[in-house]
Amino acid sequence: MTSPTTSNDAEVQALRREVCALHQELVRWGLVAWTSGNVSARVPGTQLMLIKPSGVSYDALTPETLVLTDLHGTPQQDGATPSSDTGAHGYVYRAMPDVGGIVHTHSPYATAWAARSEPIPCAVTAIADEFGAEIPVGPFAMIGNDEIGRGIVDTLSGHPSPAVLMAQHGPFTIGPTPRAAVKAAVMCEDAARTIHLARQQGQVEPLPPEHIAALHHRYQNVYGQRTEHSDPTEGRNQ
Amino acid sequence: MTSPTTSNDAEVQALRREVCALHQELVRWGLVAWTSGNVSARVPGTQLMLIKPSGVSYDALTPETLVLTDLHGTPQQDGATPSSDTGAHGYVYRAMPDVGGIVHTHSPYATAWAARSEPIPCAVTAIADEFGAEIPVGPFAMIGNDEIGRGIVDTLSGHPSPAVLMAQHGPFTIGPTPRAAVKAAVMCEDAARTIHLARQQGQVEPLPPEHIAALHHRYQNVYGQRTEHSDPTEGRNQ
Amino acid sequence: MTSPTTSNDAEVQALRREVCALHQELVRWGLVAWTSGNVSARVPGTQLMLIKPSGVSYDALTPETLVLTDLHGTPQQDGATPSSDTGAHGYVYRAMPDVGGIVHTHSPYATAWAARSEPIPCAVTAIADEFGAEIPVGPFAMIGNDEIGRGIVDTLSGHPSPAVLMAQHGPFTIGPTPRAAVKAAVMCEDAARTIHLARQQGQVEPLPPEHIAALHHRYQNVYGQRTEHSDPTEGRNQ
Amino acid sequence: MTSPTTSNDAEVQALRREVCALHQELVRWGLVAWTSGNVSARVPGTQLMLIKPSGVSYDALTPETLVLTDLHGTPQQDGATPSSDTGAHGYVYRAMPDVGGIVHTHSPYATAWAARSEPIPCAVTAIADEFGAEIPVGPFAMIGNDEIGRGIVDTLSGHPSPAVLMAQHGPFTIGPTPRAAVKAAVMCEDAARTIHLARQQGQVEPLPPEHIAALHHRYQNVYGQRTEHSDPTEGRNQ
Numbered sequence: 023m024t025s026p027t028t029s030n031d032a033e034v035q036a037l038r039r040e041v042c043a044l045h046q047e048l049v050r051w052g053l054v055a056w057t058s059g060n061v062s063a064r065v066p067g068t069q070l071m072l073i074k075p076s077g078v079s080y081d082a083l084t085p086e087t088l089v090l091t092d093l094h095g096t097p098q099q100d101g102a103t104p105s106s107d108t109g110a111h112g113y114v115y116r117a118m119p120d121v122g123g124i125v126h127t128h129s130p131y132a133t134a135w136a137a138r139s140e141p142i143p144c145a146v147t148a149i150a151d152e153f154g155a156e157i158p159v160g161p162f163a164m165i166g167n168d169e170i171g172r173g174i175v176d177t178l179s180g181h182p183s184p185a186v187l188m189a190q191h192g193p194f195t196i197g198p199t200p201r202a203a204v205k206a207a208v209m210c211e212d213a214a215r216t217i218h219l220a221r222q223q224g225q226v227e228p229l230p231p232e233h234i235a236a237l238h239h240r241y242q243n244v245y246g247q248r249t250e251h252s253d254p255t256e257g258r259n260q
Numbered sequence: 261m262t263s264p265t266t267s268n269d270a271e272v273q274a275l276r277r278e279v280c281a282l283h284q285e286l287v288r289w290g291l292v293a294w295t296s297g298n299v300s301a302r303v304p305g306t307q308l309m310l311i312k313p314s315g316v317s318y319d320a321l322t323p324e325t326l327v328l329t330d331l332h333g334t335p336q337q338d339g340a341t342p343s344s345d346t347g348a349h350g351y352v353y354r355a356m357p358d359v360g361g362i363v364h365t366h367s368p369y370a371t372a373w374a375a376r377s378e379p380i381p382c383a384v385t386a387i388a389d390e391f392g393a394e395i396p397v398g399p400f401a402m403i404g405n406d407e408i409g410r411g412i413v414d415t416l417s418g419h420p421s422p423a424v425l426m427a428q429h430g431p432f433t434i435g436p437t438p439r440a441a442v443k444a445a446v447m448c449e450d451a452a453r454t455i456h457l458a459r460q461q462g463q464v465e466p467l468p469p470e471h472i473a474a475l476h477h478r479y480q481n482v483y484g485q486r487t488e489h490s491d492p493t494e495g496r497n498q
Numbered sequence: 499m500t501s502p503t504t505s506n507d508a509e510v511q512a513l514r515r516e517v518c519a520l521h522q523e524l525v526r527w528g529l530v531a532w533t534s535g536n537v538s539a540r541v542p543g544t545q546l547m548l549i550k551p552s553g554v555s556y557d558a559l560t561p562e563t564l565v566l567t568d569l570h571g572t573p574q575q576d577g578a579t580p581s582s583d584t585g586a587h588g589y590v591y592r593a594m595p596d597v598g599g600i601v602h603t604h605s606p607y608a609t610a611w612a613a614r615s616e617p618i619p620c621a622v623t624a625i626a627d628e629f630g631a632e633i634p635v636g637p638f639a640m641i642g643n644d645e646i647g648r649g650i651v652d653t654l655s656g657h658p659s660p661a662v663l664m665a666q667h668g669p670f671t672i673g674p675t676p677r678a679a680v681k682a683a684v685m686c687e688d689a690a691r692t693i694h695l696a697r698q699q700g701q702v703e704p705l706p707p708e709h710i711a712a713l714h715h716r717y718q719n720v721y722g723q724r725t726e727h728s729d730p731t732e733g734r735n736q
Numbered sequence: 737m738t739s740p741t742t743s744n745d746a747e748v749q750a751l752r753r754e755v756c757a758l759h760q761e762l763v764r765w766g767l768v769a770w771t772s773g774n775v776s777a778r779v780p781g782t783q784l785m786l787i788k789p790s791g792v793s794y795d796a797l798t799p800e801t802l803v804l805t806d807l808h809g810t811p812q813q814d815g816a817t818p819s820s821d822t823g824a825h826g827y828v829y830r831a832m833p834d835v836g837g838i839v840h841t842h843s844p845y846a847t848a849w850a851a852r853s854e855p856i857p858c859a860v861t862a863i864a865d866e867f868g869a870e871i872p873v874g875p876f877a878m879i880g881n882d883e884i885g886r887g888i889v890d891t892l893s894g895h896p897s898p899a900v901l902m903a904q905h906g907p908f909t910i911g912p913t914p915r916a917a918v919k920a921a922v923m924c925e926d927a928a929r930t931i932h933l934a935r936q937q938g939q940v941e942p943l944p945p946e947h948i949a950a951l952h953h954r955y956q957n958v959y960g961q962r963t964e965h966s967d968p969t970e971g972r973n974q
Contacts, residue, residue, distance in 0.1 A: 051769065051770075055289065055446050055447060055449075055450040056289075056443050056446045056447060056450075058386060058447075058450075075485065076483055076484050076485060077483055077484030077485055078485065102485055103484075103485055106478075106479075106482060106483050128384070128386045128450070128454070130450065130453050130454050130457060131457060133384060133386075133454045133458075134454055134455075134457035134458040134460075134461075135458075136384070137383050137384050137454065137455065137458035137464045138458055138461065138462045138463070138464060140461070140462065145851050145904060146842070146847060146850070146851050146904050146905060146906070147879070147904060147905045147906075148772060148842045148847075148905075148906070164471065164474065164475070165385070165475065165478065166478060190383060190384050190385060190465075190467060191384060191385045191386075192384070192385075192386070205770050208769050208770045209769060209770060209772075211769075212769040212770075212772070212842070212844065215844050216842070216844050216847045216848055216851065217848075217851065218457065218460070218461065219844060219845060219848035219932065220847075220848040220849075220851035220852055221461060222460065222461075222848075222932070222936065223848075223852065223854070223932065223935060223936075224852045224854065225852070226851045226852060227904075229904060233878065236878065237878070237879065240820075240879065240880060241820075244820065245790055245791055245820050246790050246791030246817075247789065247790060247791055247792065247816055247817055293527065293684050293685060293687075293688040294527075294681050294684045294685060294688075296624060296685075296688070313723065314721055314722050314723060315721055315722030315723055316723065340723055341722075341723055344716075344717075344720060344721050366622070366624045366688070366692070368688065368691050368692050368695060369695060371622060371624075371692045371696075372692055372693075372695035372696040372698075372699075373696075374622070375621050375622050375692065375693065375696035375702045376696055376699065376700045376701070376702060378699070378700065402709065402712065402713070403623070403713065403716065404716060428621060428622050428623060428703075428705060429622060429623045429624075430622070430623075430624070456695065456698070456699065459699060460698065460699075531765065531922050531923060531925075531926040532765075532919050532922045532923060532926075534862060534923075534926070551961065552959055552960050552961060553959055553960030553961055554961065578961055579960075579961055582954075582955075582958060582959050604860070604862045604926070604930070606926065606929050606930050606933060607933060609860060609862075609930045609934075610930055610931075610933035610934040610936075610937075611934075612860070613859050613860050613930065613931065613934035613940045614934055614937065614938045614939070614940060616937070616938065640947065640950065640951070641861070641951065641954065642954060666859060666860050666861060666941075666943060667860060667861045667862075668860070668861075668862070694933065694936070694937065697937060698936065698937075
């Protein structure tokens with residue numbers, strides 16, 4: 023385990039602060055009820071991750087209460103029990119080395135699509151920008167073994183979307199950073215709501231594949247800042 | 261009546277602060293309009309309860325304004341009139357000795373199911389986790405006698421769900437603590453909304469009973485913290 | 499005009515503060531977009547009223563910016579132009595001497611019923627409590643003469659409901675005090691939303707008339723406080 | 737480029753503060769998710785505009801981070817990259833000299849109508865007031881050339897509505913000032929939601945053309961303040 027005086031430890035402390043703050047974004051954007059969502063981050067260059075403690079309210083969450091575990095979910099310190107979704111997060115980090123952050127919520131509109139096992143069609147430009155395709159559905163999987171993690175990895179590997187709707191469960195999103203994964207969770211709920219509303223009063227047609235590809239390429243490579251003004255991982259190089 | 265200098269009285273003061281703070285959670289999670297929801301708590305080891313005063317706004321609510329009554333709703337002090345739902349709360353405490361807290365709201369999605377007298381099917385994992393079954397409907401009952409309390413007790417006795425949708429009225433939730441009952445009220449509205457949205461665009465199937473049982477057992481026994489990091493009554497031993 | 503040093507003027511100042519604060523309740527409960535709602539109050543014992551200035555944002559509203567007019571809408575001071583709905587408010591105060599406050603919004607669910615000219619059925623206990631009947635529809639009326647005011651008065655005179663849905667326009671609510679009228683506006687939107695949601699997935703039946711009458715009588719006469727703990731005009735003697 | 741000590745520069749600084757504050761209104765009224773909306777302002781009397789930097793969160797936005805560009809989108813300073821929608825904003829300012837502010841969002845209800853390429857009928861008085869007609873649909877257009885700008889200009893030139901729903905994309909709104917354009921964006925979402933809700937349970941009829949014209953004329957010419965109490969460009973002379 024890392025000594026508290028190494029620079030590596032300072033990096034973990036900074037990551038704790040960021041992941042703690044990102045949980046507040048889940049509340050702010052209406053993605054969670056009570057304690058029902060979590061954010062994790064891979065500690066760069068290690069086989070470790072930080073994740074929400076199980077059942078702790080967002081008000082009570084502090085950087086220190088986040089749990090440091092290895093990528094099999096074993097805590098690296100005494101203290102709080104990690105999220106019951108820790109196994110799924112670890113599976114994804116082990117299988118997808120470019121993933122630096124993962125978010126899971128039961129956000130209402132995305133979970134409604136998941137309850138029907140129905141993908142969200144790519145029918146407006148905002149979905150093409152962020153997801154580059156329809157938002158896909160993963161299998162129904164029970165908690166407590168590798169089923170959920172394998173379902174996420176099988177669905178998202180080689181897919182442009184950073185979000186998967188796990189059947190009769192809810193969305194998981196990934197990103198190169200935890201902030202990018204939170205953004206994907208916010209945009210997934212926004213997409214789920216907009217297309218839900220649109221379809222309540224008529225048909226919606228997916229955009230043509232060539233338009234989806236062009237919009238996605240532009241958004242991932244041109245949108246955002248190349249300077250210190252914003253997180254360069256957000257919205258491109260994803 | 262207890263003297264203000266006994267330690268028992270200190271316990272009541274702490275409970276007053278907690279129940280007052282829990283009313284703000286009803287506002288925060290969008291469960292109430294104006295003054296239309298209330299939280300009560302059994303005073304542990306006594307035949308007394310604390311409950312919201314009738315018609316007082318959540319802004320004006322303070323720990324001191326909560327009303328201490330016996331379990332037939334008789335105030336134990338001069339001052340404010342207790343909630344018009346006090347009789348129903350007291351009936352439940354008398355009949356269900358493991359109940360330590362009760363919440364009643366007219367939260368919009370849950371009340372919409374109640375208006376149709378339709379139970380909420382257990383079609384996503386979050387409902388299995390918290391409720392262990394569909395969320396059941398209780399009878400229509402008029403206020404002012406034991407009808408509402410009896411309808412709650414008859415519906416929830418021996419049922420895994422901590423929530424009942426009273427027909428053409430709204431949800432009541434119970435828990436071992438008032439905080440657990442508030443959590444159940446938040447999750448009940450979340451369940452009602454998610455399945456409402458899901459069914460607007462197609463069929464949803466309940467989860468298989470063996471999956472519901474396994475998810476509920478795990479959530480009630482594994483989820484959450486066994487230490488001081490969170491309320492151990494929340495999400496297990498319920 | 500009243501001199502600033504009379505006690506009557508102190509009463510007007512207190513009323514200005516209350517009406518200003520009540521506008522924030524319209525924002526808090528989601529009843530308004532931008533500047534699209536207003537509250538007025540009769541100055542007790544006079545032929546005067548206070549009303550929102552036209553087109554002023556809720557952030558910029560202060561007690562002093564509220565406009566004092568007679569009951570025909572003529573400002574009693576130099577300064578801001580009163581709400582374009584002032585004529586309707588004044589008509590109601592002239593015709594209904596027990597009305598002490600009026601609220602108008604375009605709150606989304608209530609306005610949706612108004613857009614279809616459809617009354618909201620009294621299908622849950624909360625609607626019986628506050629409205630004592632279905633929430634009725636008033637005629638379509640153009641702004642700028644007495645049409646709107648007359649439509650409100652004709653619909654609500656002798657009707658238990660403090661709310662009317664003006665066709666293809668939106669709700670107006672009345673009360674013995676401006677606070678009671680704001681409460682009715684909040685509860686009207688809540689009723690409109692709950693029954694909208696309920697009907698999206700099936701039929702809802704109105705409560706039997708004898709139950710509606712009993713619930714309304716109890717709520718208007720028993721609910722709330724008879725002491726200084728809350729506004730006695732709220733929820734009874736209405 | 738302007739020297740920081742000229743009075744013109746003070747005017748630009750004031751405009752930066754205003755445009756920065758107006759972005760918070762997009763958040764407050766629920767029009768945006770993450771970074772998905774932008775406000776721009778023409779610098780009066782120049783060929784310049786201020787616009788949101790690309791991909792910057794609303795929390796991180798400061799007056800200084802707004803980007804000053806010419807009306808072809810070329811930045812006039814080193815620093816942040818302007819919004820990817822800058823080309824569309826500039827096209828509109830070049831073609832419509834009375835436009836002083838432009839807003840683009842993906843607000844959920846308005847974007848739902850846009851996803852179906854369906855105009856919002858003018859069926860309640862609030863839509864007649866602000867828009868003077870149905871809210872029209874513009875063509876589907878790819879980002880990155882003049883297509884979007886031309887679609888906005890072709891649809892809104894000579895049309896009373898300050899809002900256009902760009903097909904499978906979302907709403908753009910214009911105004912004589914950036915504040916008027918933000919108001920139009922708020923009212924567009926409100927209109928989209930109200931008529932969506934109304935049509936979910938029945939038919940809605942547009943208001944008669946003569947009533948729409950009368951309401952629009954009155955609102956644009958009588959509503960609001962003629963004094964310092966409010967922005968005179970809001971709600972009239974638009």
